[in-house]
Amino acid sequence: MAEGHWSAKHLLGIAELEANDITSILDTAESFREVASRPIKKVPTLRGKTVLNVFFESSTRTRSSFEIAEKRMSADAINFSTSTSSLSKGESMLDTARNLEAMAPDVLVIRHPHPRVPHQLAGLIDSSIVNAGDGAHEHPTQALLDAFTIRRHKGTLEGLRVAIVGDIEHSRVVRSNVLLLRKMGASVVVAGPRTMMPRHAEALGAEVAYRVEDALEGADVVMMLRIQLERQGNSGSQLLLPSTDEYFHLFGLSAERLALAKDDAIVLHPGPMNRGVEITSEVADGARSVILEQVANGLAVRMAVLYLLAGVA
Numbered sequence: 001m002a003e004g005h006w007s008a009k010h011l012l013g014i015a016e017l018e019a020n021d022i023t024s025i026l027d028t029a030e031s032f033r034e035v036a037s038r039p040i041k042k043v044p045t046l047r048g049k050t051v052l053n054v055f056f057e058s059s060t061r062t063r064s065s066f067e068i069a070e071k072r073m074s075a076d077a078i079n080f081s082t083s084t085s086s087l088s089k090g091e092s093m094l095d096t097a098r099n100l101e102a103m104a105p106d107v108l109v110i111r112h113p114h115p116r117v118p119h120q121l122a123g124l125i126d127s128s129i130v131n132a133g134d135g136a137h138e139h140p141t142q143a144l145l146d147a148f149t150i151r152r153h154k155g156t157l158e159g160l161r162v163a164i165v166g167d168i169e170h171s172r173v174v175r176s177n178v179l180l181l182r183k184m185g186a187s188v189v190v191a192g193p194r195t196m197m198p199r200h201a202e203a204l205g206a207e208v209a210y211r212v213e214d215a216l217e218g219a220d221v222v223m224m225l226r227i228q229l230e231r232q233g234n235s236g237s238q239l240l241l242p243s244t245d246e247y248f249h250l251f252g253l254s255a256e257r258l259a260l261a262k263d264d265a266i267v268l269h270p271g272p273m274n275r276g277v278e279i280t281s282e283v284a285d286g287a288r289s290v291i292l293e294q295v296a297n298g299l300a301v302r303m304a305v306l307y308l309l310a311g312v313a
């Protein structure tokens, strides 16, 4: 199987990775990609290893992608969610973590609504920790699979112009993507309503636009984001967003707007997608959409991450 050079105990965020680490993970993912096309989609890479998938927030893509990746690598995969755990009976997060640790998993994949919970766990327990999304902070495997998808289409990330449009303030996907793309030599422009833009948006390391047209002009890659109503808290969606119709009118990606980007621009969306709010079905299902490729590539990227963390002695 692939030879990667990234050597770390945890994957907590893109912030902790160097450009050559990212290249190693993407190169390793290339060699796992063909496993999905085999009649028997299984390799022995993680035989005898136990991976716990601990999700304190709902997930369709990330959770099933990690579980399938683990099973395809012959690991013992165990799923754990808040609704079925003793957290609902008042057990603290720390006690829960210590009890999970007592079962000696090799890797703990965690999604949590609060930023930096994976980082705190990494200091408390011995298992390797993979951040599957921590609040509005980071979603490193999403950024890696996005980069993998872009690189497969464009050959490189260096020199590309990537437009990211949507709820910038509440998105962990945008943070991880801007960090990764800047490290790899791409330029990034973020666009969204002022009410969904962080106060110091430039500090993300991206150009900031308040008109979607300004962001799309000349873009090689267009990444649309969902409005993260679940993270808008007390600010309330009513205040941030007059109506989904108005949002679509101002920021939604239609075929007409996509024409502002380069002729060979590709369209990404991390999902879940709200058709008719941030993107039309015509674009989401069109020839330039790579949205389902992102999902397929997520398996190869997560196999690579698990292999590099736990599969190499």
Ligand code: CP
Pocket (backbone or CB within 6 Å): 058, 059, 060, 061, 062, 063, 133, 142, 270, 271, 272
């Ligand atoms: N992209 C993503 O994280 O999707 P899920 O919330 O379904 O895992």
